[in-house]
Amino acid sequence: MKKIHINLSVLLLLSCALGVNVQAQSNRISKVNKQLDESAVVAGTQALVQAENNWRSTGASYTITGADLEKMGVSNLLNALNARIPGLTVIAGSGETGYDSPSLAVRGQSSWNTKTNNMLVYLDGYPTNLESLVPMSANEIETVTVMMDASELSRYGFSGDGMISVVTKKGVIGKTKISFNARYGAQSAVQLPTVLNAYDYTRLYNEARVNDGLPEKYADPTLYQAKNDPAHPNVDWYDEMLKPSSPIQNYNISFRGGSDKAKFFVLLDHANYSGLYKNADQIDNQLGTNAEYKKYNIRANVGIQINKNLYMHAEVTGKIEDRNTPSGFTATGLFNALLNTPAAAFPVKNPNGTWATTSQYTLNPVYMLKEGGIYNGHTRSMQANFGFDQKLDAITKGLSLNGGISFSNQYKGQYYQNYYAKTYEIIKDANDMPVFDTNGNYTYSTHGSVSSSTTDNESTHWLRTNMQAGLGYNRTFGLHTITANTLAKREVYSYLGLTYEYRTQGISTDVTYDYDQKYILSASLGYMGTASLGTSKFYGLFPSVGAAWVLTKEDFLKDNDAINYLKLKASYGTSGSLDQDYRFKDKQWATYTDNVYKTGTTTASNQAGRSEGAIGNKDFSWETKRMFNVGVDATLFKNFNATVNVFNEKRTGIIENYSASIPLFAGFVFPYLNSGEVTNKGFDGSLRYNGKVSDFEYYAGLSASFARNKIDKMAEDEQPASYLYDQGYRIGQFRGLQNVGYYETSDFDANGNLNSGVVVSSYTKVKAGDLKYKDQNGDGVINDFDMKPMGYSSLPEWTFGLNLGFKYKGFDFDTYIEGVTNRTVSMPAAYTQPFVDGHNITKFALNAWTPETAATATSPRLTTQTNSNNAQNSDFWMRDGSFVKVRNLEIGYTIPQIGVFQSIEKVRVFANGTNLFMLDKIDDLEAENLSMGYPTMKSVSFGVNVVF
């Protein structure tokens, strides 16, 4: 039985909470607050549906609440967003806690320059970086909103890649409410690849050698079936290295309350996730360690009503993330080694007690874990906002002045120690038998040398400062209501190594008018400038217009039993986007290179070089996106809510380094032009049904999004066939050769040459059992000109989310299921192509081609030599990347307020599972994360929510 490891700090938090509770009990006003609390839960379940409360919007945005996110037992807030928000695609990163940030894309992709994560990120109304959201706790979040259309984005100017806005919980007037949340559980890998044992490895390696016309390498593969024969090892590296599961824990406590003078929300949060490495707890921490991710998170939001008209508020947060891992390798490197190191390569330790490696397989994972050193990465994030709101009714009714300042920054540093020692390899003779010395001991060759190093440095830091001030206006004249905001903004962004700060400033304005809550018109305008263009062409004007019509306010639908609420809306407008890699392209810059040349005879000295960069383009500008959105919000039969948006986006001015049609002998580096164009179309929406049968409350929600892009214009070199152009296809379109079986023995003559008429491969001299491809252009040769577009891209076109749940008496149940489709992935070579480049052999190659199995083979002939014919991109390696995952499953029970619990407002216990079930079309691997690095994790946890 393992010791359960609960941090001292958590106990401190707990006792602190109990202490405050005594005070809280005295001024309990339970009834009112209880209702408030329940309505918040209902709001949570209604997330994603833009119903009446959002009736003035003419645009497309989706909001979910922190309550929804709380149900995901993940360490990284971004991973809680999986399929939660229609139109937001979350692309899984590594599974390694602390390094598992996903990539996000809003409504697919509309430019090939768009890196994912290029969206604007706002936290409490001020810009920050996506990574600063990572350590946030769901318990501090009020809402997460993703904005997608012109009506929402234009006012921000350079927001063409979408926007995500997080609002944290603020204080509320009422008694101080203390919430305590604790979660403890275990996580384990969703799936690990199946590698073959030493006997199969050596046996099949011999087969591959014979296929190559070479002598067998292992004289007797059966020797590898023996246990404990160090000269013929059979090591299950995954088993040696990994334990089945590792603990996770997360605790937080928050205080929320306020009076008419001041309101506050304070949160303390701590999480500790430990890694999967085996037997890593007892290791001397000077030499080795397990992986561990710890975070501490503090938030303090306060609002003060200075007087009747002036309200001032501040949001301050600080976060510490510490990551410990074994040093000398990355998790990806380690998992590559676990996959690639054959069971027969070397024993964990030699008979003489030394660590083993071979000259080919130089990384002994167990050795590196236990004695390789430690790596410590530390991240410190801080954001401080200060803002005010001054009512100016004195000047004219409904007018107000507001603004604020924000600093947001992050520091990342690392400290690591590496230790290297000699490793030993048992010497074997030509018959694969160990060579003994005269005393009958094994003889060894040595690898590596003894050394150590220590590094302590800053890896990066960044800082955003932002100021904004503006006027708000909100007034109703009879049936006419008008609201308007105008905000002047200035932002500076800098990071380590940046010569010139990123600066933006401008004004954003929006006006909304409604008549009798029936007809709504809106207009917004972003007038934003960027210093990144370095010309007088700083400012861009990004307008949008929108309109909505609430049909249920009309007489003909008023009080309709079936249609309780119906709104049609449409918006059109533009926004800009400027990738940060493309700055100052209006000017021709000289590039600098160290040590291009040496001169001198005695002490030859390095000469630095300067050469010209791309020719300047004085008209260089940002990319522009025109967005058109039409949507419907509806409530039907009282309990059925729906929102659907259809969009059409056109991105123009996509930045390209145009080279086609200009002779290369011109020699200059071509200027960057704004010449590419992409269309992106699709829809997103969600449906939700809330029902109640006596005490049984239940809900079901379905969300879906679809986005398909097409490159309309792209500068490309002339190609001999139309399918070789990227233009006309989607961004990131998979391409490859079309597999039509294997070369058969009958395709070759007695000398091993291809019979005439059989298609020739330009990649290598093929043998029977190699992949045969379709000659798309009919020239008799398979080469790059036969590569056709196939499948989709790795970014899915369709994303679905299904949310089901119920509440009955004290019980509650909630589950969230994600599905994606129209996605193509390619099988990793390390898994599918055995023996070459030092690869191991996996289950994939068990049924490889041989003359006997030609008809039923599922992989090409085994070979130990690089086979560039088989390794080409082809549909043989591509797979349908669709998958369905149960992201979350939670069962809770709220203890009735009787007996000892009477004085406590709420005690809820729950069991939660994350990523518990999945379905995909790939055997033995996980479709979502094929990269073979640290696997995706699933978790089971138990916890308690207590509200005093």
Added chain:
Amino acid sequence: MNIKKTLRNIASVLAVFTWVFSTGCSEDFLEKPKGGDVTVDTIFNTQVQAKKAVAQMYNKCITCYNPYNYYGGRPGSITDEIYIMHTANDSWAAKVNNTTSYVVGNMSASASCDYMGWSSHWLGIRTANLVYENIGKVKDADAGYIADVKAQAIFCRAYQHYELFMYYGGIPLLNHSLSGNDLYYPRRSVAATVDTICKWCDEAAAVLPETRPSTDFGMVTKIGALALKARVLLLAASPLYNTPDSRKSEVANVRFGDDRDSVLCYPTYDKERWKRAADASLAVMNAAPAGGIGLYDTGKPETTNGAQNYSDLGDYESAWNVYANKEIILANTKTINQTDGWNNGDIWSLYMSSKLYYQDWGIKNIVPNEFIQLYEKRDGSKFTVPESGTNLPDDVMSWNLDPRFYQSIAYDGMWYCSSIGYLKYYMAGDGFAAGNLVGSDGTPNGYAVECYKFVPRVENKNANHFFWPTFRYAEFVLSYAEALNEYSGPSKEAYDALNSIRKRAGMPDKSGLDQPGFRTAVQNERTVEMAFEATRYSDLMRWLTAPTVLSQQLTSVKTTAKKAANGSMLRSWVKANCLQRVWKDKYYYVPFPSAECSKMYLGAGDWDGQNPGW
């Protein structure tokens, strides 16, 4: 409502914001801060900055075959000098010149053997033209400096045109940087190409100094400009371009038979071109002494056994081991001793040039038996590699070959240097474990002969002294002998030149040959003397010997451990095939990238300018 109080609040808040927004507003907030810009305009303002542009010009124009990026590889790998062995040989080991597809007849317009690649030549030419055009703007330089840099720029431009000519035939000629308005420069005739390059060489030679301060070693001198001219004229006089009627049938496959042939060859044979070539080489030899250049000949033809120091080396081996020795007319000084990792020169010594130095998974550069046989025996007689032998190191020594063999080629069982000792390339056998065969050997194979020219060995495996010899004096002595023989037969001057190289190498004089005999001798001498120094490709093409040499079955030697009667280990060996070379006549002229042809600027009218057969 207390209006006064409200207004006071407004005023204070506004004041704070006015202050915050106004800081830094003295300049426009969005204006990029002044200073720190280095644009092309500012480079040619001061000598310090201009020097960097000049360094970049050398970097881009004077080819360094010690590769300084990941994809390098021995230039000889597309000839019969080297067979690259590595499991990944078709991925990275020889990517720079697409060796793997080249040697089996699969060179293509998208993957040619041009070591630098089509566009990089033009980047170099543009850099040289920009330096030429802008150096006059440097404010703190005198007229002498400016004239010198201009002459260097002309030379660099000429050198890159020469490389293009050597690969492609007639090419566009560019003596100025293009702005984008005038982009129509079609291929020019061989005659115009050669004459223009020579004219540029003359212009440069007229200004360049004969010697430079030792701190400027690596920058071109007058003799360098003359050497380039000599090389171009020898190339132009050779049968590929200056085809005698008797040999026209050999190149019939690479002629269009119409006006377009002017970019491939001279319209008619002219013997005087050999005279021009001979004179140009003689000019190099005549100018050399004033620049301190000459044959490195101290009268020590052989390397001492167990050599540890420069002083132990034979003269031939010294000529590329001793930094800045007298034989070097121009060197690319990008030495292989770069310590900043994988992306720099050390990959040459560690991985690309041999597995010798690294003693691990580096590439094995096998020297085929067919090339070894070009080395004569010490007495000048012809040598043939036997079919097998009992102990390779003993056998190799007993062959008693040209000392230059032992100074460039390593083999299993050879004592290499004190830190490595004896090389171990043998396969396991008779109870002996295999030698130092690791995954990089493809499959542990026992191929036992490897080139070690330009691989650190002496002075503690010191890599400091390596450079790439762009022009080495010996080449021009042999060029002179060759051209003279073609022009007027084996004269005394021709013999003197040839035998001066042989004498330095420790080989007996040649005598009594007729013109074809002398031709064979001088061509063989050039092959051996200049082995692995990137001249072989051009020589095979211009002599029209490529079809024979590059269609051979290449073989090497494989060793296996064997137990001798006394229990010691012998390296028994047999001949083994390595590669069946495939030659195609269209290889004589390297294809232009298809995308470039499709832009229709290389040719005239409907012709896309592509070379014949592609």
